[in-house]
Amino acid sequence: MTRVVLLGSPPDPIASPPPGGQPLLPADITLASLPGAPTVYGRLLGQLASVDADPVTIARPAHAAAYRGHAGRVLESPDLAGDLRTLADVAETAEDDLLLFPADALVHDELIYQIVKAKRAALTLIVREERDEDGPEEPPIEDAEPEIGAKTIEGLPQRTRAGRGRVISVGTAYHAVTRPNAVLLGPILLRQRHAASLAEAARELADMVHLFGPEDDVTELLVLGLVRRGVSVGVRGRRDLFYRRVRDQREADEALAEMAGFNEDRARLNNAVKGADGFFTTFFVSTYSRFIARWAARRGLTPNQVTLISIGLGLLAAAAFATGTRPGAVAGAVLIYFAFVFDCVDGQLARYARKFGVLGAWLDATFDRFKEYAVFVGLAVGATVSGQFGDGEGVWTLALVALGLQSVKHLVDFSFGAANRRKAPVPLPTLALTVADDRPLRAALEERRASRSTGVRGLLKLWTKAGKFRPVHWARKMIVFPIGERFGAIAITAAFFDPRVTFLTLIVWGGVAATYTLTGRILRSLA
Known part of the structure; x- marks a missing residue:
């Protein structure tokens, strides 16, 4: 059994807001080309139903009503500190593994399955920076200075260094990282034996929220806390499967069109x-x-x-x-x-x-x-x-x-x-x-x-x-x-x-x- 926690309050983009206005709630973005025209949130709940029939969603009080029209429990949180403390409460009482998922994710079923069935005690989904072979040669890693990464991938800050199959270091608007080379996409799988470490880290991070920026994601902060507590957080990429976080209807329509180009059944067969x-x-x-x-x-x-x-x-x-x-x-x-x-x-x-x-x-x-x-x-x-x-x-x-x-x-x-x-x-x-x-x-x-x-x-x-x-x-x-x-x-x-x-x-x-x-x-x- 795995306890699913959906994060209904995505971070503000580090870059400009999406064209056409501010980000929408995942419960308000419709996937019109899919059977039944579900919302992003509704589709994700359906995909995760086999993992946890009664998931927990953490959302702002003003948004809670939109999420309560679906299955599962909704826990209200006023801000980022509240999100972290609520997650700490959930982790402390969890008797099962934890799967944390952004509520604005558009993802293949097979990718969810592979994350849940991973053998690692902790795992997160990442996308790595593409190397520019024609760009200036960077100094050796031992000579590099820590930095607050300003680069973005898919609207998320590139403030993570990954290597040797795991997360090496994570940054925020306060924490500098040596040569960041990856972006944390959001999903985190955590085995129950590390739940106490997650809860402790979340509470400590909640007391530090004044140091973070509006683009700092809850999942990013949690991985930061786990890594600095000595937990080995494994990494995996999307590989031949699809995952994207969407902030408005235009992004959702583009993501659906892109996802249609993936052969999920072939990927499932290969896997x-x-x-x-x-x-x-x-x-x-x-x-x-x-x-x-x-x-x-x-x-x-x-x-x-x-x-x-x-x-x-x-x-x-x-x-x-x-x-x-x-x-x-x-x-x-x-x-x-x-x-x-x-x-x-x-x-x-x-x-x-x-x-x-x-x-x-x-x-x-x-x-x-x-x-x-x-x-x-x-x-x-x-x-x-x-x-x-x-x-x-x-x-x-x-x-x-x-x-x-x-x-x-x-x-x-x-x-x-x-x-x-x-x-x-x-x-x-x-x-x-x-x-x-x-x-x-x-x-x-x-x-x-x-x-x-x-x-x-x-x-x-x-x-x-x-x-x-x-x-x-x-x-x-x-x-x-x-x-x-x-x-x-x-x-x-x-x-x-x-x-x-x-x-x-x-x-x-x-x-x-x-x-x-x-x-x-x-x-x-x-x-």
């Missing part, structure tokens, strides 16, 4: 594919499996049904290998490949259709191993039946070694993952909100970075940086011998060679993978 898959999966399966997932979704198939298809294909592959014939080996290779394809499809279908369940997750995790080990047995039986290897005892020994090696590797991966989740993250430096610029924060971050760049941590950091090079990136993906590479290796070696070659490939590659993985686990445990 159903894992971004961290292995080489074989990325280039030989996911290029088309996503379209099978969409086809299955449109015909009402469930992920569990697709998982059963994958299991069935895996068992058929094992039976084909067990014949001990060349046609059987080729048929088994084709079947095991498509068993893996449908193993990918079930997860992609779950993410595309948003159908998740404990049973499905258990089936997928358990029967991946079941299919793989069934194929091992089928290959060993086929080798025995064919008579090419005497009584087949040597092949069965290789099969047991391959099975044992893979089982140990899975056990190590699972246990390390469970232990790593219990490991407390290294805290980020903090800085009082009363400090006017971020130089002390920068210095503390540099000191933290230096302390983490020596010894084992330094070695791991260098190896991580090497992943920026594509050949190294894919080599690292392949060396760990993920399931896609394993099924691909089984299919190729079984089709063109014999079971003994298949098992030797699994043992040699698996041994290298186990050594590499175990070494990495030990180093990360010591870091």
Whole structure:
């Protein structure tokens, strides 16, 4: 469950007001080209209904009536300080995660879904400054002086520095930032464990509102408070999805026309594919499996049904290998490949259709191993039946070694993952909100970075940086011998060679993978 808080009082633009007059309330801006001609506020409430059926909207007393005609509760606030204190009250009583959203947002459903499902403990949506390659060369970041950013993007002040996947520093009309390079668009996702930090920061910021400008947004101030309290606030962009804050009818009409140029379904389908898959999966399966997932979704198939298809294909592959014939080996290779394809499809279908369940997750995790080990047995039986290897005892020994090696590797991966989740993250430096610029924060971050760049941590950091090079990136993906590479290796070696070659490939590659993985686990445990 997630508690949704809509902010009904947008900031004044840092630039000139929109042509034609002052900003309108989101409850008064109509989206005439959409079915039912909803208002911006009404559409957003409908989109967020699956997240929170009883959202909270914070609005000025004069505007409260316009918002009360819709679902949810409206809390009145006289000014920016009141907004912050009201948010603090909501955060202190929240028993769930928090999703803060500007009420004037025009956004794709898929983007809301991705924000809510993010794994980060705190996340905000940003847009980065476009680099001007022909502009004057800026001094190195270490020589730059903090500034009150005067640039704008989409009417919002560029007063945020983002890097390394998170917000580094946030500025206001009072707080200066070193080399701001991004704009906070508004949405914030915050896990419940950080709600107390949000409440404390909001109350302190409420006592400082006399230092801020009319263009300083509530969400901007909250991210400032979280960052200076050492909370790691992750960032993500809009990517291939649409988000825009609209201030009047003209902006809404233009935004709708722009949004019509985005293919939300295609973006949703692309996002159903894992971004961290292995080489074989990325280039030989996911290029088309996503379209099978969409086809299955449109015909009402469930992920569990697709998982059963994958299991069935895996068992058929094992039976084909067990014949001990060349046609059987080729048929088994084709079947095991498509068993893996449908193993990918079930997860992609779950993410595309948003159908998740404990049973499905258990089936997928358990029967991946079941299919793989069934194929091992089928290959060993086929080798025995064919008579090419005497009584087949040597092949069965290789099969047991391959099975044992893979089982140990899975056990190590699972246990390390469970232990790593219990490991407390290294805290980020903090800085009082009363400090006017971020130089002390920068210095503390540099000191933290230096302390983490020596010894084992330094070695791991260098190896991580090497992943920026594509050949190294894919080599690292392949060396760990993920399931896609394993099924691909089984299919190729079984089709063109014999079971003994298949098992030797699994043992040699698996041994290298186990050594590499175990070494990495030990180093990360010591870091």
